Amino acid sequence: MSEHFTHLHLHSEYSLLDGAISIEKLIQFGVANKCKALAITDHGNIFGAVKFFQQAKKAGIKPILGIEAYFTEDITVKNASNKYYHLIIIVENRIGYKNLCKLIEASYTDGFYFKPRIDYQLLKRYSEGLIVTSACLGGHIPTLLMQDQWEEAEKRVDWFLEVFGPDRFYLEVQPEDQAEQKILNKKIFELSQRKHVKVVAAGDCHYVTEQDRESHEVMLAIQTHHKISDPDRFTFGDCRVHMRTADEMLDIFHEHPEAIWNSGVIADRCTFTFETDKLFFPSFPLPEGISSETYFTTLCVRGLDELFQTDRIPLEQKPIYFQRLELEMQLIIKMGFIGYFLVVSDFIQWAKKQAIPVGPGRGSAAGSLVAWALQITDIDPIRYNLLFERFLNPERISMPDIDIDFCIEGRDRVIQYVRERYGHDHVCQIITFGTMMAKGVIKDVARTLGFPFEDSNALTDLIPEQLKITLKEAVEQEPRLAKLIESNNNIAKLFDLASRLEGLTRHASKHAAGLVITPQPVSDMLPVYVPPKSTDLVTQYAMTELESLGFLKMDFLGLKNLTLIDRAVAFIKQSHQTHIKLSHLPLDDTKTFELICRGETSGVFQLESSGLKDVLRKLVPDKFEDIIAVNALYRPGPLGSGMVDDYIERRHGRQKIVYLFPELEEILKETYGVIVYQEQVMKIASTIAGFSLGESDILRRAMGKKKADVMAEQKSIFVARARERNFDQKKAGELFDLMAYFAGYGFNKSHSAAYALIAYQTAYLKAHYPAEFMACLITLEAGDADKMSFYLSEAKDIGLSILPPHINTSEIQFSVVNNAILFGLQGIKNVGHAALDQILAERTKGPFQSLLDFCLRVDLRTANKRVIESLIYAGAFDTLAGNRAQKYEALSKMMDIAAEYKKERETGQLGLFNATHTNGTPADPSHFQFSDIQEWQQSIKLEKEKEVMGLYISGQPLDSYKQYLKALPISMLVQG
Numbered sequence: 001m002s003e004h005f006t007h008l009h010l011h012s013e014y015s016l017l018d019g020a021i022s023i024e025k026l027i028q029f030g031v032a033n034k035c036k037a038l039a040i041t042d043h044g045n046i047f048g049a050v051k052f053f054q055q056a057k058k059a060g061i062k063p064i065l066g067i068e069a070y071f072t073e074d075i076t077v078k079n080a081s082n083k084y085y086h087l088i089i090i091v092e093n094r095i096g097y098k099n100l101c102k103l104i105e106a107s108y109t110d111g112f113y114f115k116p117r118i119d120y121q122l123l124k125r126y127s128e129g130l131i132v133t134s135a136c137l138g139g140h141i142p143t144l145l146m147q148d149q150w151e152e153a154e155k156r157v158d159w160f161l162e163v164f165g166p167d168r169f170y171l172e173v174q175p176e177d178q179a180e181q182k183i184l185n186k187k188i189f190e191l192s193q194r195k196h197v198k199v200v201a202a203g204d205c206h207y208v209t210e211q212d213r214e215s216h217e218v219m220l221a222i223q224t225h226h227k228i229s230d231p232d233r234f235t236f237g238d239c240r241v242h243m244r245t246a247d248e249m250l251d252i253f254h255e256h257p258e259a260i261w262n263s264g265v266i267a268d269r270c271t272f273t274f275e276t277d278k279l280f281f282p283s284f285p286l287p288e289g290i291s292s293e294t295y296f297t298t299l300c301v302r303g304l305d306e307l308f309q310t311d312r313i314p315l316e317q318k319p320i321y322f323q324r325l326e327l328e329m330q331l332i333i334k335m336g337f338i339g340y341f342l343v344v345s346d347f348i349q350w351a352k353k354q355a356i357p358v359g360p361g362r363g364s365a366a367g368s369l370v371a372w373a374l375q376i377t378d379i380d381p382i383r384y385n386l387l388f389e390r391f392l393n394p395e396r397i398s399m400p401d402i403d404i405d406f407c408i409e410g411r412d413r414v415i416q417y418v419r420e421r422y423g424h425d426h427v428c429q430i431i432t433f434g435t436m437m438a439k440g441v442i443k444d445v446a447r448t449l450g451f452p453f454e455d456s457n458a459l460t461d462l463i464p465e466q467l468k469i470t471l472k473e474a475v476e477q478e479p480r481l482a483k484l485i486e487s488n489n490n491i492a493k494l495f496d497l498a499s500r501l502e503g504l505t506r507h508a509s510k511h512a513a514g515l516v517i518t519p520q521p522v523s524d525m526l527p528v529y530v531p532p533k534s535t536d537l538v539t540q541y542a543m544t545e546l547e548s549l550g551f552l553k554m555d556f557l558g559l560k561n562l563t564l565i566d567r568a569v570a571f572i573k574q575s576h577q578t579h580i581k582l583s584h585l586p587l588d589d590t591k592t593f594e595l596i597c598r599g600e601t602s603g604v605f606q607l608e609s610s611g612l613k614d615v616l617r618k619l620v621p622d623k624f625e626d627i628i629a630v631n632a633l634y635r636p637g638p639l640g641s642g643m644v645d646d647y648i649e650r651r652h653g654r655q656k657i658v659y660l661f662p663e664l665e666e667i668l669k670e671t672y673g674v675i676v677y678q679e680q681v682m683k684i685a686s687t688i689a690g691f692s693l694g695e696s697d698i699l700r701r702a703m704g705k706k707k708a709d710v711m712a713e714q715k716s717i718f719v720a721r722a723r724e725r726n727f728d729q730k731k732a733g734e735l736f737d738l739m740a741y742f743a744g745y746g747f748n749k750s751h752s753a754a755y756a757l758i759a760y761q762t763a764y765l766k767a768h769y770p771a772e773f774m775a776c777l778i779t780l781e782a783g784d785a786d787k788m789s790f791y792l793s794e795a796k797d798i799g800l801s802i803l804p805p806h807i808n809t810s811e812i813q814f815s816v817v818n819n820a821i822l823f824g825l826q827g828i829k830n831v832g833h834a835a836l837d838q839i840l841a842e843r844t845k846g847p848f849q850s851l852l853d854f855c856l857r858v859d860l861r862t863a864n865k866r867v868i869e870s871l872i873y874a875g876a877f878d879t880l881a882g883n884r885a886q887k888y889e890a891l892s893k894m895m896d897i898a899a900e901y902k903k904e905r906e907t908g909q910l911g912l913f914n915a916t917h918t919n920g921t922p923a924d925p926s927h928f929q930f931s932d933i934q935e936w937q938q939s940i941k942l943e944k945e946k947e948v949m950g951l952y953i954s955g956q957p958l959d960s961y962k963q964y965l966k967a968l969p970i971s972m973l974v975q976g
Contacts, residue, residue: 041090134170684735
């Protein structure tokens with residue numbers, strides 16, 4: 001091997017808020033400087049490993065994986081006296097990778113004490129396949145040398161040589177930016193001579209160029225919550241930790257060139273690479289003597305038969321469906337994805353057997369007939385022209401991606417089932433990363449530079465509300481920002497520093513829904529991590545990286561609307577003795593479409609926004625396919641392009657529908673000639689240019705990415721193949737351009753159809769059972785005062801009466817009485833569930849006779865004064881003796897009576913109704929005499945109601961003026 005230099009001590013952005021080297025910039029440096037190899041050695045983690053390997057290999061650079069570990073004498077000692085040190089650990093081969101994963105797991109599960117630590121014992125146990133260096137000034141051996149503890153340092157060297165041997169242990173030297181480093185380097189070279197240990201030169205890189213030093217210092221201040229002007233803040237001081245070239249390193253270590261070339265020797269030893277040609281699905285338990293292929297096909301055929309038997313599919317279409325099923329099964333078998341489908345089908349069918357609501361589908365999986373037959377989805381892909389190839393492309397094999405919606409109350413039970421089914425150590429949640437995006441990075445940097453909070457907010461308010469907008473784009477789009485940068489040096493500096501940090505990873509946390517299921521224990525196959533303020537293990541690789549490595553990962557999502565549907569169906573059954581079977585709802589119900597056309601869709605899944613209600617009123621949908629289309633069209637791109645207006649105009653015959661070729665009518669007639677769906681782009685390519693559906697999916701992807709060179713090549717192929725099929729060449733070119741234009745806005749029809757089904761189900765329930773539906777909806781949103789108030793107002797708007805809360809008849813949740821909504825006690829502010837549970841438990845013994853009876857019977861530590869006052873404000877005690885003003889005034893006295901009585905009862909001094917309290921008040925609650933106080937004015941009553949319930953219940957503020965308003969002529973009201 002030729003001599004070359006490799007950076008072996010380098011902190012990428014995944015050394016969170018410590019390293020400022022993005023993977024992209026690292027690779028750019030490597031390409032520019034013709035590096036044969038590069039390494040990342042982040043603090044205690046390998047978060048960036050997969051991304052780094054992918055990009056390095058693509059650039060022709062050999063990737064080397066390692067970490068800078070936190071190393072201590074004994075991880076069982078967790079106190080300040082047991083100091084930790086740094087140690088560079090590099091992966092040599094596959095065994096080394098597995099051992100590094102084991103070390104990382106132990107550092108978080110056993111060794112964590114402020115940092116994830118390992119010790120000598122662990123390192124010895126998992127030493128095979130690893131190469132180590134003594135690291136920086138913070139290493140154990142360097143620390144001993146700086147303390148002139150030569151004998152102890154030599155003992156540590158002997159330990160490393162015994163465990164790793166002379167070819168896998170190196171002493172590390174670094175550029176002499178600090179006086180301490182100069183001293184250390186001299187001692188390292190001396191120790192090397194004494195112990196015959198090789199030396200390697202490294203840079204301890206934290207940023208790419210010298211010009212990034214200041215922004216890195218700002219990053220450190222962000223990490224430690226200091227201002228850059230704080231004299232005692234954490235800083236790298238004089239240390240320059242940018243990425244130096246090989247020539248620069250040779251110049252620094254010109255007396256020891258072998259230290260430079262040793263980095264290349266280490267890099268050449270490293271052979272580890274990720275396996276990307278294997279699938280790591282969990283082992284699905286099969287019936288004895290049956291192969292996975294046989295079991296899979298049997299379940300698919302049985303499932304499709306059941307769909308025919310339950311009248312989900314017309315019997316005369318059996319040949320069409322079984323032909324499609326056979327095609328899909330064979331493709332899935334060929335791709336090696338049987339295990340994936342069996343695992344997903346198993347836990348979904350378990351959920352359904354436990355009556356846990358599951359969504360009808362999400363994403364492109366709804367295009368699979370196999371998925372429907374296995375109950376993974378619940379929508380007919382053939383009826384709605386959904387394509388399997390949009391889900392799994394046989395000509396561009398990639399992992400299936402099935403994400404599942406569960407009821408928010410049952411999701412955790414499904415996850416627990418999966419853990420128990422495959423083993424808790426085989427199931428792990430997945431990491432997710434937060435990055436320093438435009439607004440966030442401006443706030444962070446402004447805070448460290450000492451900008452006033454108001455100024456920082458004013459600047460971020462000028463950044464346009466655009467998803468994933470960059471600072472460069474923000475300045476281009478907002479002239480005021482550009483002007484401020486030009487005219488104010490402080491703001492110019494702020495934006496310069498922020499732009500250097502923009503996009504870097506800021507923090508790691510647990511993905512809300514992602515799970516990975518592995519065939520072996522997770523820690524044997526993947527590195528794990530424990531996020532801050534958590535005890536849960538998560539994988540160190542994000543979802544896309546896990547997928548690229550062949551692991552089964554998926555989202556277990558909680559969808560509140562499924563909970564709403566489930567509660568509403570149960571409530572309707574209880575109230576009307578009517579069992580609604582969602583899978584058999586008529587999809588052409590007149591009452592449902594009338595509600596949708598009126599735009600009365602508050603609470604209807606995905607059809608709630610005011611803009612969408614307006615579109616529905618203009619469109620006047622009359623079939624399920626219209627809802628699918630609206631779901632796909634109501635997005636910024638189609639709205640801005642005029643697609644929605646064209647769709648509406650054509651729907652009503654006010655705009656002519658023109659097809660470039662007659663063959664397009666069959667594909668586009670359901671959307672009135674507008675290309676709405678990605679599947680339509682695929683079908684057009686297949687019909688006009690003879691593309692297979694697999695090729696069509698590749699074309700669709702290319703169109704979505706809009707790469708000019710790729711598009712030009714694809715257009716040439718499309719036009720040529722269309723010409724071969726006797727289509728006009730010029731028109732074919734026009735059609736391609738049209739497809740390319742719409743492909744940028746085209747939506748996944750499979751996802752839109754599945755979500756349209758949930759929209760329809762919620763609309764159906766609201767149209768036919770408005771009181772029950774709205775009561776369940778308001779209950780579900782009772783934790784959000786604004787939403788609860790909004791839906792209560794909506795209920796009034798559709799003609800439903802809202803009955804005030806009643807201490808003896810109201811439930812915790814909102815309920816229905818004679819087709820009116822009875823206010824639920826949980827909707828009253830300051831009244832928590834602990835108090836409500838106690839109140840309702842006491843109420844089962846008999847209704848409350850008075851406010852004093854209430855105070856005597858409930859636990860006043862839980863249902864405290866604030867709780868009872870809120871119940872009074874809401875009118876919950878209105879049917880009991882006394883007006884609200886009297887109850888409010890007497891409450892303290894009643895609570896004192898109740899407390900005294902309970903104390904006396906505990907000591908056995910008297911019974912409830914056979915004595916008089918020492919203050920002269922009868923213990924019988926029915927005899928309590930209120931003071932002669934007038935009721936609050938109506939305006940005060942209403943104000944208190946609004947305060948605790950979010951709206952007026954007993955009247956309206958203008959009610960007292962009704963007689964005067966009636967007396968006014970209409971002309972005066974109009975003028976006013």
